[in-house]
Amino acid sequence: MRGALPPLAAMGVAATGLLIAWQVTLGFQAFTWESHRRLQVERQPRAVPDVLLQTHNGETWRLSDSQGKLQLVNFIYTRCPTLCRTSGSIYARLVDAIEHRGWGDRVQLISITLQPEYDTPTRLRDFRQRYHNRDSGLWLTARARNHHDHQRLLDTYSVVSITDPWGGIQHNDALHLVDASGALVRILDNDIDRLLNVLAPRVRGHVTLASD
Numbered sequence: 368m369r370g371a372l373p374p375l376a377a378m379g380v381a382a383t384g385l386l387i388a389w390q391v392t393l394g395f396q397a398f399t400w401e402s403h404r405r406l407q408v409e410r411q412p413r414a415v416p417d418v419l420l421q422t423h424n425g426e427t428w429r430l431s432d433s434q435g436k437l438q439l440v441n442f443i444y445t446r447c448p449t450l451c452r453t454s455g456s457i458y459a460r461l462v463d464a465i466e467h468r469g470w471g472d473r474v475q476l477i478s479i480t481l482q483p484e485y486d487t488p489t490r491l492r493d494f495r496q497r498y499h500n501r502d503s504g505l506w507l508t509a510r511a512r513n514h515h516d517h518q519r520l521l522d523t524y525s526v527v528s529i530t531d532p533w534g535g536i537q538h539n540d541a542l543h544l545v546d547a548s549g550a551l552v553r554i555l556d557n558d559i560d561r562l563l564n565v566l567a568p569r570v571r572g573h574v575t576l577a578s579d
Contacts, residue, residue, distance in 0.1 A: 401539065408551055409553060413523060414523075414551075415545055417549070421509060421512055423494075434547070437473060437570065438474075438544070441477075441541070443481065447535065458498065462499055470570050471505055474566065479508075479510065483511050483514075494508055525539075541554050544566075546569070
């Protein structure tokens with residue numbers, strides 16, 4: 368048949384295709400973008416840039432201000448009608464659970480807005496108080512101070528942020544675990560029990576980064 372590849376050539380093309388698929392999916396383990404970025408982080412933890420943020424209290428704050436603590440970072444925006452409401456509720460419950468376990472001096476929760484130009488400290492404070500009205504310092508809501516730093520954060524965490532036709536943002540719904548040295552080491556679902564189980568050995572210092 369005209370145009371058909373010889374058998375050996377066809378096998379070569381198929382083998383090349385399989386090799387590309389193996390590389391793109393990290394050994395056929397990641398078949399979605401979300402699972403792909405999670406596997407990448409677990410295999411190659413990455414340093415988080417020490418950008419300057421502005422918190423819901425109007426104060427300046429750097430990620431290194433929590434160095435030595437475990438950090439749980441998520442990305443929200445205050446006008447979000449869906450996923451961010453769940454994230455806010457999860458963080459409020461985590462605050463209570465972490466304080467109940469006496470981990471408050473070893474864990475920091477951080478919510479970074481995807482709309483820094485809109486989400487002023489007042490709006491960030493209102494968002495936080497909507498879910499947890501006691502400001503213990505355990506949970507910060509914050510924004511990057513400039514577009515460059517905002518983009519650096521999105522790139523480091525591999526966060527998708529796409530504006531939809533209705534003015535909302537399509538984005539990842541996950542929690543990002545940064546270890547005490549400032550490296551992003553895990554990306555986790557919003558599952559309270561699972562999160563606490565992952566945090567527990569790290570808080571106690573009994574495991575290495577490659578464990579659990």
